[in-house]
Amino acid sequence: MKTIINTPNAPAPIGPYNQAILIGNTLYTSGQIALHPKTMELVIDTIEAETTQVMENLKAVLTAANMTFENVIKTSIFISDMHNFAKINAVYANYFNEDTAPARETVEVANLPKFVNVEISMIAVR
Template identity: 45%
Template structure:
């Protein structure tokens, strides 16, 4: 059975979608921009700061679902420009302990609200 996962510690959905959906032991987190849920604004700075905030949002949703970063098995990173890859990757690598999830990283023409990075996650909670 599908269950909607939602927390006030991550930005509210800006369209007709859920922050995350849980099905059994699987968790699907919608793409998270680097938006601070308190201010509703992008984290100040550049792609590094937005990547840090994206992960803060992801962690808040994971926690709401009873999961941690250790449960993440797949990520997709969307970048406004591939020239941001190294800066994003530096922050990305620091978010995981040892075993990295599978990942895709692509440049897109434009992200919502002109963000620099958006990250979506799939997690599997090991029972």
């Protein structure tokens, strides 16, 4: 059975999708960008601030599904400039234990929604 996960603590979807879908014990999050959930304004002052907002948005979605970053088994990171990888990775690393960190791919893309610099999605399992 498909359960829709939506929380006011993460940005409202800006299209025909939900923040996450729970199927059984597996959670599939939509990609999150650095929209502040209360103002829906982009947090793009620095790549570090942008990445932090993305991760906090994902944390809110995980929390709404009664999960944490420890439940995450796979992440997909999309970035607009591979030169930002080290800074994005440094922020991302703050949210995971290196010994139990999830599988992941990082892909440079031509453009992202609202022309942001980073978007991240996750798969988590209870």
